[in-house]
Amino acid sequence: MNIKEVAILAETSVATVSRVLNEDTHVSESTRQRVQEIIEITGYKPNLIGRNLRTLHSGKILVMMPTTSNPYYSRVMQGIEHRASLSGYDTLFVITHRVPENERRYLDLVLTKQVDGIIVLASTLDGQEMNDIAGEYPFVQCGAYTIGDNISYACIDNVRAAYEAVSYLIKTGNRRVALMNGPYARTYELEREIGYKQALAEAGIPVREDYIRSCEYSHLDSYDCCVELMGLKDPPTAIFTSSDQMAAGVVKYLMKHQLVAGRDVDVIGFDNSFISDMFYPAISSVSQPGYELGKVAFDLLLEKINDIHSISKGIVLNYKLELRDTTKPLPEK
Amino acid sequence: MNIKEVAILAETSVATVSRVLNEDTHVSESTRQRVQEIIEITGYKPNLIGRNLRTLHSGKILVMMPTTSNPYYSRVMQGIEHRASLSGYDTLFVITHRVPENERRYLDLVLTKQVDGIIVLASTLDGQEMNDIAGEYPFVQCGAYTIGDNISYACIDNVRAAYEAVSYLIKTGNRRVALMNGPYARTYELEREIGYKQALAEAGIPVREDYIRSCEYSHLDSYDCCVELMGLKDPPTAIFTSSDQMAAGVVKYLMKHQLVAGRDVDVIGFDNSFISDMFYPAISSVSQPGYELGKVAFDLLLEKINDIHSISKGIVLNYKLELRDTTKPLPEK
DNA sequence: TTGTAAGCGTTATCAA
C-alpha cells in the first residue's frame, strides 16, 4: 500500500493525500475525511524512506555508547531521549564496544544521511578525526570532550571532581591514597589523574607512581588490581576509582579480607550509578548529572542540526560528591 | 555532493558511478579508477536514503529493550549485533521504558520501512497486537514469548528454571521459600510462578500467598519487599527472585540485619548478570544464555525478513543454575 | 563496457 493506491481508492490525487498526511489546511473537510477513512481501512503507513529522501532529513538522531554495562549511561540516554522526543526526534542507540571501526561504521549513518546527527558518549576516535567530522556533520560529545574547534560538548569538570574526592579522602585522615583509573587515556581519565595529583600536592603528599593504577571498568579487573595495591609494602588507606563497578570490586576485596570499607580502607567511586547504593556497605561516589548532561547534549546537537556552522560550545555541569558508608565523616573543627 | 556530481567530475554517467559503488564487474578498470579517485577526492558518500528507497530495504534492524539497567540485556544485545553484522545488518537499539506507546512509536520504524525488522526483548504489548504485526512485518521476540501463530521467539523454559531453582532451595533444607517476582504479568513471570508452585507441590509444601510477592526489578523495591517478607510471623528461610538486582536488594537487607545469606536465608537471583558475581557474598543465580538467545533471535528474524510467510518457530535454550555463596551445598546422600 | 531512462514513495511547485 502506497500513497498512490490510497489516492486511487479515495478518488483523489497523491498530492491531496500527501496534504492530508501532513495536515495541510488547504484541503476541504469532505475530501480530508474521505482520505482519512481510506487510510484507516487500509492501515496505510507512509514510507518514511520516500519522505526522507524528499525532505532530506530523517527525524532521527543516533547515540553512540561504548558499552551498556555502566548504568550511568542509562541516565544520559534518558536525558537525550526525553529532550529529543520533545523536538520530534527519535533516538536510536548503538554500542561501539570501544572499537574505532565500529564507531566509524556508525558514523556513516550520519554521513549517508540516515540520521540527522550523532551524540557520542566516550569516543575512541582521535581529536582530529572527530573535529573533521564535526565540521561537516552534526556531531557532539557528551560526558567527555576533545580539543577541537568544531565539537560541542557537555561534561563535568573532571579535574575538579577528582580533586575534591581525593581532598576529601585526605581531609578525613588518609595520606596514602591510590588512584584506580580507566585504561583508555581519554581526556576525562587524564583529567582525573591531574585532579588527584593536585589534591596530593596541595596536602604536601608526594606522588607515588605505584599508587596510580589503570584497569578495565569492571569489578573483576579492579579486584585484581586491588590485590596488587594491597600487596604493596605500604598499602593505601584509601582508593579513588574511576567508576562504581571498579569501586565494587575494591569493596568486595576488602570484605573478603575482613577489612572494613570506611574504616580500614576508604573508597570513593565514580558516576553514582545504582551500584553504589545497591552495595552494602553503600559506596561513596562522585555523581555525574547524567540526565542533565544528556539533555544539554541534545540541545547542542540541535543547534548543529539547524546550522552546522553555528559556533561550537562546551557546557560544564556540576558534579556532586555523594558520601555513603565507604568514607569517614569530616573531622569536627 | 551526490552521485550526479561525481559522474560529471569523472566524466561518466551516474549508472557507471553506481556500478563502481556496488562493485559491479562490468566496469573497465580505467573508468573504475577514475571514478574511485573522484570519490576519494570529494569524500563522496552515497545517500543511503536514496539507495534504500530504490532497493526497498534498509539493512538495519531494530532492537527494543524495556530498559538498559539490567546488565543481562547487554549480552543479548551483543549476540544480536554480532550475528546481524555477519549478515550485513546494522543493529539499532531503542528503549521503551515499558511504555506501550513508546513501543508502538518504534514499531512504526518497521511499518514505515526504516528498518527491515524488529526484535523485542520484553514487550508490554498484548499478544493479539504483536501477532497482528508479526503477520505482516518481521518481528520476533527474544527472552520471552507470547501465544500467537505469527511470532517466532527465542527463550528459556522459565517454568523449569524456576522449578529447578526452588527445588534446589528445598533440597538444601528450606521449607519456607518465598518468590519475589516482577510486577508485569508477562509470560515469563507467570511461568516462574508456575515453576515455583510445582516445586513446592512436589515437596508437599502448601503454597502461602503471603510468600509470593511482586515488585519492581530494582534493588530498592526488592529491599522494601524484603522488609515485608521478613516481618512476617514465619519469615521465609529462602527467597527466589526474578532478577539479580532484586536479589542484591535482598542480600543487602540481610547484611544490614546481621543475617548471613546462604546460612540464615538462602537467595537465588535470575539472569546471572555481572551483579551476582560482583556482590559479596556472590549471589547464586539462574543463568540465561543471553548471547546465544540474541544470536538465535536474529536468525529467526532473518528468516522472516527473507520470507514474511515462513513458518514461525520458538527456540528454547538451556538455562543453568549458577551456585555461589548465597545457597547451601546439596546434602550428602 | 557504457549510457539512457524508468522508477522507488514521497513532497512541493505551479497552474488550473
Added chain:
DNA sequence: TTGATAACGCTTACAA
C-alpha cells in the same frame, strides 16, 4: 481546493 508533474538520490533494465 485540487491535480499534474518535477524532484529528492539512487539502482537497474534495456539499448547501444
